Amino acid sequence: MNEQLYQELAEIVGTENISRADADRITHSYDATQEQHLPDAVVYAESTEMVSQVVKFANKHTIPLLPRGAGSGFTGGTLPIKGGIVLVLTRMDNILEIDSENLTAIVEPGVITAQLQREVERLGLFYPPDPASKEFSTMGGNVAECAGGPRCVKYGVTRDYLLGLEVVTPQGEIITTGGQTIKNVVGYDLTRLIAGSEGTLGIITKIILKLLPKPEAKKTMLVFFKSIDGAAQSVSDIVGAKIIPTTLEFMDRATINCIRGKSEIEIPRSCQAILIIEVDGDREVLDRDVERILDAIADNDIIETTIAESDEESERIWQVRRVVSPSLKQLNPDKFNEDIVVPRSKVPDMIRALEQIADTYQVPIVNFGHAGDGNIHVNAMVDLRDEGMDEKIQKVMDDIFNAAIDLGGSISGEHGIGTSKAKYLSYELNQQTIGCMKAIKSALDPQNILNPGKIFRDQEGA
Amino acid sequence: MNKNKELKDFTAVIEQCVKCGVCQAHCPTYQADKREGSVARGKIALAGALIDGQTELDEGVQRDITMCLMCGSCVAKCPSKVPTHEIVGAIRRQVTDNQGLSLIGKTVSTLLPRRKLLNVLTKSGALVSPLLLKKVPETSGLRLRIPSPMMKGRTVPKTPLTNLFDRVKEFSPGDGEKPTIGFFAGCAITYLYPEIGVSLVGILNKLGYSVYLPRTQGCCGIPALSSGNGALVEQLAERNADSFANPDLKYIITACGSCNSGIGEYYQSMKMDLEQFTSRVIDLSVFLQQEGLYERLVETEPWQQPLRVTYHDPCHLKSQGITKEPRELLKALPNVDFVEMEHADTCCGLGGTFSVHHYETSKKIGSRKLRGIEESGASLIATACPGCIMQLQDVINHQSLKVRAVHLLELLEQALGEEPVGG
Ligand SMILES: Cc1cc2nc3c(=O)[nH]c(=O)nc-3n(C[C@H](O)[C@H](O)[C@H](O)COP(=O)(O)OP(=O)(O)OC[C@H]3O[C@@H](n4cnc5c(N)ncnc54)[C@H](O)[C@@H]3O)c2cc1C
Ligand code: SF4
Numbered sequence: 001m002n003e004q005l006y007q008e009l010a011e012i013v014g015t016e017n018i019s020r021a022d023a024d025r026i027t028h029s030y031d032a033t034q035e036q037h038l039p040d041a042v043v044y045a046e047s048t049e050m051v052s053q054v055v056k057f058a059n060k061h062t063i064p065l066l067p068r069g070a071g072s073g074f075t076g077g078t079l080p081i082k083g084g085i086v087l088v089l090t091r092m093d094n095i096l097e098i099d100s101e102n103l104t105a106i107v108e109p110g111v112i113t114a115q116l117q118r119e120v121e122r123l124g125l126f127y128p129p130d131p132a133s134k135e136f137s138t139m140g141g142n143v144a145e146c147a148g149g150p151r152c153v154k155y156g157v158t159r160d161y162l163l164g165l166e167v168v169t170p171q172g173e174i175i176t177t178g179g180q181t182i183k184n185v186v187g188y189d190l191t192r193l194i195a196g197s198e199g200t201l202g203i204i205t206k207i208i209l210k211l212l213p214k215p216e217a218k219k220t221m222l223v224f225f226k227s228i229d230g231a232a233q234s235v236s237d238i239v240g241a242k243i244i245p246t247t248l249e250f251m252d253r254a255t256i257n258c259i260r261g262k263s264e265i266e267i268p269r270s271c272q273a274i275l276i277i278e279v280d281g282d283r284e285v286l287d288r289d290v291e292r293i294l295d296a297i298a299d300n301d302i303i304e305t306t307i308a309e310s311d312e313e314s315e316r317i318w319q320v321r322r323v324v325s326p327s328l329k330q331l332n333p334d335k336f337n338e339d340i341v342v343p344r345s346k347v348p349d350m351i352r353a354l355e356q357i358a359d360t361y362q363v364p365i366v367n368f369g370h371a372g373d374g375n376i377h378v379n380a381m382v383d384l385r386d387e388g389m390d391e392k393i394q395k396v397m398d399d400i401f402n403a404a405i406d407l408g409g410s411i412s413g414e415h416g417i418g419t420s421k422a423k424y425l426s427y428e429l430n431q432q433t434i435g436c437m438k439a440i441k442s443a444l445d446p447q448n449i450l451n452p453g454k455i456f457r458d459q460e461g462a
Numbered sequence: 463m464n465k466n467k468e469l470k471d472f473t474a475v476i477e478q479c480v481k482c483g484v485c486q487a488h489c490p491t492y493q494a495d496k497r498e499g500s501v502a503r504g505k506i507a508l509a510g511a512l513i514d515g516q517t518e519l520d521e522g523v524q525r526d527i528t529m530c531l532m533c534g535s536c537v538a539k540c541p542s543k544v545p546t547h548e549i550v551g552a553i554r555r556q557v558t559d560n561q562g563l564s565l566i567g568k569t570v571s572t573l574l575p576r577r578k579l580l581n582v583l584t585k586s587g588a589l590v591s592p593l594l595l596k597k598v599p600e601t602s603g604l605r606l607r608i609p610s611p612m613m614k615g616r617t618v619p620k621t622p623l624t625n626l627f628d629r630v631k632e633f634s635p636g637d638g639e640k641p642t643i644g645f646f647a648g649c650a651i652t653y654l655y656p657e658i659g660v661s662l663v664g665i666l667n668k669l670g671y672s673v674y675l676p677r678t679q680g681c682c683g684i685p686a687l688s689s690g691n692g693a694l695v696e697q698l699a700e701r702n703a704d705s706f707a708n709p710d711l712k713y714i715i716t717a718c719g720s721c722n723s724g725i726g727e728y729y730q731s732m733k734m735d736l737e738q739f740t741s742r743v744i745d746l747s748v749f750l751q752q753e754g755l756y757e758r759l760v761e762t763e764p765w766q767q768p769l770r771v772t773y774h775d776p777c778h779l780k781s782q783g784i785t786k787e788p789r790e791l792l793k794a795l796p797n798v799d800f801v802e803m804e805h806a807d808t809c810c811g812l813g814g815t816f817s818v819h820h821y822e823t824s825k826k827i828g829s830r831k832l833r834g835i836e837e838s839g840a841s842l843i844a845t846a847c848p849g850c851i852m853q854l855q856d857v858i859n860h861q862s863l864k865v866r867a868v869h870l871l872e873l874l875e876q877a878l879g880e881e882p883v884g885g
C-alpha cells in the first residue's frame with residue numbers, strides 16, 4: 001500500500017486507529033497456528049459504519065482485508081497471507097442488551113465469550129457454547145468459525161444460538177440477517193451462511209443470540225476403563241439410555257501415558273481409557289441421572305468410578321483433562337493438532353486406525369476430545385528437526401484425514417479450514433460442492449478482497 | 463559485569479510461546495486497551511523480532527514495551543510459562559542502555575535526578591508531600607512510582623511524620639524463645655505506611671519472635687526493574703543480601719507483595735548467587751500459617767459484630783501462588799466476616815512505574831474492580847501489598863464508595879489486641 005492510499009485510509013478511520021509501524025505489523029501477523037505473514041497496515045474498528053467504509057476502500061483499491069478477533073484461530077483464518085489490511089474488532093466489545101423476558105442477547109463482535117457467559121449467568125441465564133478458548137476468543141470469531149466445545153454434545157454449537165446478525169458484506173453494504181425471534185423464515189437463511197464462513201463472506205458487526213435458563217446444578221464423574229472399547233461402548237450405552245450428558249470427554253492410552261503422575265487423582269496402571277462425564281439440570285433429577293448412567297455402563301470393563309460431591313472434587317476431576325495439553329510437549333517439541341469428527345459409534349474404529357498410523361510411521365499420536373459427538377483432537381507429536389520429518393508428517397496427516405472420511409466423518413469439527421486445511425477440502429467435498437461454495441463467494445465478493453486464500457486453495461478468479 | 467539477564471538470554475524461552483493467546487485473559491493492560499501490542503503474546507513476538515533483527519527498538523516497539531505492569535499474571539497461566547515480565551524488563555534495560563532514559567523513562571527522569579546514587583535508605587525526618595520526594599532516598603522505588611504533580615486527581619495517603627525506622631528499633635526482642643526473624647520492609651511501608659511495619663513487629667514480638675530490621679536495607683528494586691535501570695537493581699540486590707547475611711535469621715519476612723516477589727523471585731533469576739538470601743524470603747501470611755497461628759485464631763470467640771471484609775489479590779503474590787493463605791487468615795479472624803468478590807484476582811493497575819506513565823489506563827484497569835467491591839457489601843477491602851492499598855483507595859475514592867483499603871495486618875492486630883494470643 002503506497003503512502004497516498006495509506007493517508008486516504010487514515011483519513012477514513014482516524015490516525016489513532018491505524019498503524020503501519022513495524023511493531024503493529026508484527027503483532028498482527030500471526031494467530032494460534034504460529035505462522036507469520038506481515039500485513040501492510042492494521043486498523044482498529046470502532047463502529048459498523050467504519051467497518052463498512054474500510055471495506056469499500058479495500059474494494060475500490062483491491063486490497064486484501066482480514067477481519068481479526070482474538071487471533072486464537074487454529075487454522076490461519078486471520079493470517080494476511082497476501083498482505084493487506086488487518087481489521088481488528090476487539091474494541092467493538094459492548095454487550096448491547098440482555099433480555100431476560102425473551103431470552104436473547106445482542107452483542108458486538110469483540111465481546112469475549114466467557115465474559116458474555118458470566119454476565120448472562122448473573123441473571124440466571126445461560127449461553128452454552130464453550131470452546132476451550134472461551135476466556136479469550138471473541139464472539140465474532142466464534143460465529144465466523146462456528147466454534148464448539150465440550151458442552152456441545154447436549155447443547156449444540158455456536159450456530160445453534162444465532163437468531164440474527166448484522167454483517168458488512170464484502171462490498172461494504174450493511175445487511176441484517178434473521179431477527180430477534182426464534183421463528184423466522186423470511187428469505188434465505190443468511191445467518192447460517194455467515195456462521196462458519198471464516199471471515200470470507202462478510203464482517204460480523206452485531207450478533208443476536210438465543211439464551212437458555214441456567215441449569216440449576218451439575219455433577220461430574222470420572223471413569224477409568226480397562227479398554228478403549230469399554231469406554232466407547234459406554235458412550236453408546238449412555239446415549240442409548242436416553243441421557244444426553246453435558247459433556248463426555250475421553251482420553252486414549254497415549255494421552256494417559258502422558259499425564260500419569262501429573263494430576264492429583266491417581267490413574268491406575270491398567271487404565272487404557274478415561275471418560276469424564278458431566279450431567280446438568282434440576283438438582284432432583286441429577287442423582288437419578290447419575291445412577292442411570294452408572295447402571296448403563298456397569299458391564300463395560302470399568303476399573304473405577306469417581307463421582308464428585310463438591311465443586312472442589314469436580315475441579316480435581318477436570319484437572320485430569322487440563323493437564324493433557326501442557327504434558328504433550330514431553331513427547332516431542334512440534335505438535336500437529338487436528339480436530340476430526342466421526343460418527344459417535346465409530347470412535348473406537350478411528351482410535352484403532354490412529355494407533356495403526358502411529359505404528360506405521362513411528363510417530364506418537366495422542367488422542368482425546370469430545371466422545372459424545374465423535375470430535376477427536378488428534379495430536380501427532382514430532383520433532384521437525386528430524387530428517388525427512390516434514391514429508392512424513394504430511395503423509396501422517398493425509399492418512400488421518402482419509403481414515404476419518406472413510407468412516408463417514410469430517411476433517412474439521414470445530415477449528416475450520418482457513419489456510420491449514422485448504423488443501424484437504426477436496427478429500428471431503430466433491431468438485432460440484434466446492435464449485436457451489438465458490439460461486440457464492442464470487443457473487444458476494446467479486447474482487448476477492450475479503451480474507452483471500454482461505455478455505456479454497458486457489459481462489460484467484462474464483 | 464551485567465548481572466541481570468539480557469534479552470538474548472531469553473531466546474530459547476521466547477521460542478516456547480505457542481501463540482495460543484491464553485495470556486489475553488489474564489493481562490490487565492490488554493484488557494484495558496484490547497491491543498495485541500499490549501498483551502504478553504505481542505510483546506513476546508516483538509522480543510523475538512528484536513532478536514532476529516526483524517525490527518529495531520524503535521518508538522512503536524518501545525511504546526508496546528511500556529504497556530506492561532510486569533505483574534506476572536500472564537506467566538502464571540501461560541502453558542509454556544514464558545516469563546514475559548522478565549523479558550520486558552530485559553528490553554527496558556536495553557532501551558536505557560542504548561539511549562539513557564528514553565521514552566520509558568521520560569516521566570521517570572523528572573523524578574529521578576541522575577546524581578550520585580545512594581543505595582541505602584537514609585534516616586529522614588518528617589515527610590511532607592510534595593516535599594516527600596526530597597526526603598526519600600534516590601534509589602527508592604517511591605521516586606519512580608509515587609504520584610507526581612502530573613497525575614491530576616490522584617489520592618495519596620497522608621504522609622506520616624515519622625518513618626518506620628524512627629518508630630521501630632533495629633532489634634526488637636520477642637517475649638518468647640522463638641528465633642529471630644529478619645524484616646524486609648520496603649519503601650512503601652517504611653515511608654508511606656510505617657504503621658503496617660509497626661504492626662508486624664508488634665505481632666511477631668507478641669507471638670514470641672524477635673525481629674531484626676536492618677537499617678542498611680534498601681529498595682527491593684521492582685520500580686528500578688520496571689523502568690529499565692539494571693545497574694540499580696544489581697546494587698540493591700547486593701545491598702539487601704548483605705543486610706540480611708546473618709545466617710541466624712531464619713526467615714526474611716515481607717508484608718509487601720511486590721517486595722516479596724522482587725527480593726524472593728526476581729533475585730533468583732539474576733546471574734548472582736543469592737540463593738542463601740532468596741530461600742529465606744517469606745510472605746507474612748505464609749509464615750503465620752506455617753507457624754500455626756490460624757488454628758489458634760479460629761478457636762477465639764467470633765465478635766458480635768464482625769466487619770465485612772473482602773480480599774484483593776496482589777499480582778505479585780498471586781503469580782507466586784500465594785492466594786489461599788491470606789484468605790485463610792481472614793477467615794480465621796474473629797473480627798472479620800469474609801466475603802469473596804468478583805474479580806478479586808484482577809490487577810489494581812499500579813504496576814511498578816506503570817501508573818506514572820499511563821495513569822488513565824491504570825485507572826481503567828483498577829476500575830474493573832469496582833462492581834465486585836460494591837456488590838460484596840464489604841466495608842473494608844483487605845490486601846497484602848501497600849501499593850495495591852494506595853491504588854485501590856484511589857479507584858474507590860473516584861467512585862465515592864464508602865470502602866477503605868487496609869492491610870491484612872491491621873485486622874490481625876485488631877483481633878490480637880482484643881484477645882491476646884500467644885505468649
Ligand atoms: C487454546 C485454544 C483452545 C481452543 N479451543 C477451541 C474449542 O474448544 N473449540 C473451538 O471451536 N475452537 C477452539 N479454538 C479455536 C479458536 O479459539 C476459535 O476458532 C475461535 O472461535 C476463534 O475466535 P477469535 O476471536 O480468536 O478469532 P480469530 O482467530 O481472530 O479469527 C478466526 C476467523 O474468524 C474471522 N473473524 C474474526 N472475527 C470476525 C468478525 N467479526 N467477522 C467476520 N469474521 C471474523 C477471521 O477472519 C478468521 O478467519 C481454540 C484455540 C486455542 C488457542
Ligand atoms: S499464554 Fe504464553 S504461550 Fe500462549 S500466547 Fe501467551 S505468552 Fe505465548
Ligand code: SF4
Binds near residue numbers: 492500502535
Ligand atoms: S506481566 Fe502483566 S501486564 Fe505484562 S504482559 Fe504479563 S500480564 Fe500483561
